Amino acid sequence: MANIRAAITGVGAYLPEYRLTNDEISKMVDTSDEWIMQRIGIKERRILKEEGKATSDMGARAVENLLEKTGTSPDEIDMLICATITPDMNLPATANIIAHKTNIHNAWSFDLNAACSGFIFSLSTATQFIESGRYKKVVIVAAEKMSAIINYKDRTTCPLFGDGASAVLIEPTTEDVGVIDYINRVDGLGRHHLHIKAGGSLKPASEETVKNKEHYLYQEGQAVFKAAVSSMADVAVEIMQKHNISSEDVAWLVPHQANMRIIEATARRMGISKDQVMINIQKYGNTTAATIPLCLWDYEKKLKKGDNIILAAFGAGFTWGSTYLKWAYDSE
Numbered sequence: 001m002a003n004i005r006a007a008i009t010g011v012g013a014y015l016p017e018y019r020l021t022n023d024e025i026s027k028m029v030d031t032s033d034e035w036i037m038q039r040i041g042i043k044e045r046r047i048l049k050e051e052g053k054a055t056s057d058m059g060a061r062a063v064e065n066l067l068e069k070t071g072t073s074p075d076e077i078d079m080l081i082c083a084t085i086t087p088d089m090n091l092p093a094t095a096n097i098i099a100h101k102t103n104i105h106n107a108w109s110f111d112l113n114a115a116c117s118g119f120i121f122s123l124s125t126a127t128q129f130i131e132s133g134r135y136k137k138v139v140i141v142a143a144e145k146m147s148a149i150i151n152y153k154d155r156t157t158c159p160l161f162g163d164g165a166s167a168v169l170i171e172p173t174t175e176d177v178g179v180i181d182y183i184n185r186v187d188g189l190g191r192h193h194l195h196i197k198a199g200g201s202l203k204p205a206s207e208e209t210v211k212n213k214e215h216y217l218y219q220e221g222q223a224v225f226k227a228a229v230s231s232m233a234d235v236a237v238e239i240m241q242k243h244n245i246s247s248e249d250v251a252w253l254v255p256h257q258a259n260m261r262i263i264e265a266t267a268r269r270m271g272i273s274k275d276q277v278m279i280n281i282q283k284y285g286n287t288t289a290a291t292i293p294l295c296l297w298d299y300e301k302k303l304k305k306g307d308n309i310i311l312a313a314f315g316a317g318f319t320w321g322s323t324y325l326k327w328a329y330d331s332e
Helices: 022-028 033-039 055-070 094-101 115-131 188-192 207-211 221-242 260-270 288-302
Strands: 005-014 018-021 044-047 079-083 108-112 138-145 163-173 178-186 194-196 217-219 252-255 308-315 319-326
Touching (some): 005 115, 022 033, 055 138, 094 138, 115 308, 138 288, 221 252, 252 260
Parallel strands (some): 079 138
Antiparallel strands (some): 005 178, 018 044, 178 319, 308 319
């Protein structure tokens, strides 16, 4: 019996209409378009402004786009994984809400919280279920309403993040395409440098936590930058060496879109040119779990069946990892 691999067979997305520009950010905090572009590489980011709308609304739109593009019925879906750190609420899982909103009734679903590594951790998880032979169609939706947890008076975080969602369909294949391998790691020591201080069981919400703005994202920029540069590059090179992949063999690096300098450092370590790197940070900012699938969506028409693709991410926790896959279809 031929080996079963898990392959991405379609990509969908949804982005809010509102564009928050650097000029607007510079009116909120002491910064400028020039500083943000030089230090981070972001020109604008999308923000979900509509009253009463949440992560699940964007996620549902991305899933609907995916199902329509791939001609897939909601009833065919076996599983839905939602990668997010901005759930609609603590419970139920945002994945459950998205399944309900998209009429996916024959699947089970759950949220996966790995911050900016959420998509690659979800892809590794979905791969196991597909390779088992028991699951035929798995949807991964990475959706984030980062504007809900950002303090727009904090210049260290507010220029960085945006809102958005992207979804992929994972199906089995016996061809020489799909997910070949992955390396995922965590280091709980990193939790002190990037986290939300209150709102969980350790420090439940109170008048004091709200007053102290402890429900917003807290980040120690230098510590996170240093760890991200080394970890993301190291693991991408490690997976290349494990499979004897040269820089010439790599069609695309798809890096998490957190900071242009981190992206460039990872590419340099891998020995690949900027032409081989998917970049859209300038348009969307850091949408955490959604950055990698949004890149795949943006670049889909450039991808060719059999392309060697390296995904690499780093996130709060710390979490980091890399995935090696061969693209499964020609988009045109």
